Amino acid sequence: MTMRYASYISPAGARTWGVVEGDTVYDLGPSGLNLAANLGDAVRGGVFGNVQSEQYSSAPAAAEAEITFLPPVTEPGKIICIGVNYRSHQEETGKVEQKAPTVFTRFADTQMGHLAPALMPASTTQYDYEGEMALVISKDAWHVSKEDAFDYVAGYGAYNDFSVRDWQRNASQWIPGKNFPGTGAFGPYLVPASDIEDLDSMVLETRVNGEVRQKAALGDLYFSIPELIEYVTGFTKLSAGDVIVTGTPGGVGLFMEPSGLLSDGDVVEVEVSGLGVLRNTVQRCE
Incomplete structure (x- = not known):
């Protein structure tokens, strides 16, 4: 299965990141499971690409239509x-x-x-x-x-x-x-x-x-x-x-x-x- 990750602003106004499955976004950032501060840090820490469904399925969720998308890596060095x-x-x-x-x-x-x-x-x-x-x-x-x-x-x-x-x-x-x-x-x-x-x-x-x-x-x-x-x-x-x-x-x-x-x-x-x-x-x- 192809995993899709996104950085976004949650409906509550938190800057976070997570996994998108179907029309649902599961919060893996500071306002959710807090696996990393942002998606860039998840890449740097080896978390990106290694989150299993049994782990993210327990995260706070939101409808994809309700979030505000950010660039996946919000602050790349280059x-x-x-x-x-x-x-x-x-x-x-x-x-x-x-x-x-x-x-x-x-x-x-x-x-x-x-x-x-x-x-x-x-x-x-x-x-x-x-x-x-x-x-x-x-x-x-x-x-x-x-x-x-x-x-x-x-x-x-x-x-x-x-x-x-x-x-x-x-x-x-x-x-x-x-x-x-x-x-x-x-x-x-x-x-x-x-x-x-x-x-x-x-x-x-x-x-x-x-x-x-x-x-x-x-x-x-x-x-x-x-x-x-x-x-x-x-x-x-x-x-x-x-x-x-x-x-x-x-x-x-x-x-x-x-x-x-x-x-x-x-x-x-x-x-x-x-x-x-x-x-x-x-x-x-x-």
């Missing part, structure tokens, strides 16, 4: 994002045959959870979506080989790297266009890596107002997950709870004709096989 990492996206951007991954950083305080608004800043006319799959690191990682890389993955979740394209394209560095508040959607769940049987066959699909814009198998990644982990840990030390966002397929709004860029009120969904549907509605900021 968020490392990978650009143009599907051939289809390389072709539409003209950035083909890369020799090394394109890497940029996202700040933790720019993230939001499932169903939170995707904040479109007043200073942009080019707000875009990027459906992706993210992974969370399970333990300290430094100079990890490709062969050992999967030993360092705690779990996987859906991600939407909303992008402020005009700010992103002002210069060669992408960081400004990737770090406005409320633009890094993560969730709704974090699924243990041990529960994923065939990662490459999983399909990522992004929809805008129900229209399919992006669709690709994770096996189509240009740089594979082991290659990404080897490369990233070759230049920076990663810790348990850190996040790598693995890249987006072709079909982003910027390169569509006519333009597929986002507007106030658009509903964007990112669905990854077995990881759930991440849904956010665009909200224009004044």
